[in-house]
């Protein structure tokens with residue numbers, strides 16, 4: 175194995191509460207993706223990987239990968255699949271596409287992530303039902319444990335054990351939402367202050383509304399190619415240098431290793447760093463898109479991705495080390511907090527952001543200075559699974 | 571517009587299948603862990619323990635995840651526990667829970683088991699990590715052909 179695989183382009187829909195169907199979103203993202211990569215058309219796609227979590231619930235549709243193929247005129251003759259890994263479904267699709275190309279099964283793949291989550295207002299509770307069965311429905315969902323109260327308890331435990339402050343949580347949200355203010359695809363394009371976060375609706379204390387990502391409609395796509403093929407169509411790529419994942423035989427509360435630490439993230443990151451030859455991630459990573467489904471998540475991730483000692487994540491943001499000009503620019507796209515979180519599309523959009531940062535194709539207000547290396551990270555469900563991928567800027 | 575078009579009649583509301591109410595069907599004809607629910611009917615919170623390797627699980631199982639033995643026995647958990655973490659659901663409730671918000675939900679340690687549970691009889695601001703809590707069993711009225719129950723906790 176181990177052929178080099180590169181992201182050679184991608185595209186995005188506008189994200190938000192969209193007046194668009196699931197199928198509309200697929201077509202918008204597909205068009206944007208193929209428009210971005212001259213020299214690659216639908217007829218070149220040998221593998222199709224679709225990240226989507228709950229089309230059965232939100233769009234009343236299953237078997238969605240062939241629907242994507244039909245809508246975009248793609249005829250994959252090697253592999254076609256949908257991935258479902260809750261909030262990390264987009265990254266899972268990307269990981270499988272990478273593996274298939276690296277293993278020599280195919281040379282050109284389309285990765286498309288899509289989620290239609292906003293139902294008409296009177297059906298909001300039905301959408302929430304879809305978000306409350308991500309942990310064990312019988313023993314956790316039944317207690318109202320959807321994401322906000324669950325991650326609120328992670329915040330509560332992290333504050334209790336390590337002294338993380340309410341202000342530090344808000345600093346994450348203010349940073350990421352302020353990046354999203356300069357992202358034309360983002361759901362929330364407004365500058366937000368630390369005080370705005372703390373004063374927002376106390377949805378699931380200690381977390382407030384602005385500590386939470388959104389309920390979002392959106393899609394994004396990527397074209398992946400083997401190094402040989404990539405050379406034919408582009409002089410700028412994001413090479414995938416490492417990819418790791420871990421789950422510790424757990425999904426429901428009793429079986430998680432911790433409520434304030436995610437050692438699965440450490441395992442996944444170590445795999446990716448090892449493959450990429452990264453010894454000192456803080457020194458060697460320039461830009462990262464990490465899973466800030468809630469403000470607390472990003473703080474735990476600074477720690478468990480191996481950037482700071484356990485308990486020092488709050489200080490990392492407070493000291494500006496995750497700012498655009500900090501040690502690692504974290505979530506310049508705007509994160510899930512600013513862009514929203516159309517579950518299956520998030521990981522795809524994160525990877526596209528790393529590629530766009532490499533090629534300088536982002537507004538100056540949120541551009542990372544000359545990045546050469548990047549990382550994406552997603553957790554899923556009760557943070558029981560963590561997925562990490564590293565990338566390097568390349569010119570094939 | 572034509573007056574002679576056939577009309578397709580849909581009901582104004584479509585009744586939800588029972589799976590959307592979050593509570594599992596609890597009798598022997600529906601679930602392999604019916605003994606857990608039978609004990610809960612009697613007011614006892616229990617779980618499974620592997621008769622081979624001794625592993626105690628929660629949630630209860632029919633196969634031990636450690637050794638894959640399928641000879642599991644039910645053991646009672648303590649009625650009293652400690653509050654490990656808690657928050658609230660103030661909005662964004664799923665189907666069937668919209669009328670219950672706001673409510674406190676949390677994580678309780680009972681013996682060697684850590685489980686999530688609704689916390690009744692307390693406001694969020696009155697609770698603290700480490701508070702003693704006690705089991706209560708509630709009856710679930712809803713679309714099932716048998717009486718269902720579930721566990722919650724309340725301050726002791």
Ligand SMILES: [Zn+2]
Pocket residue numbers: 620621622623624625634635636637638639
């Ligand atoms: Zn056993």
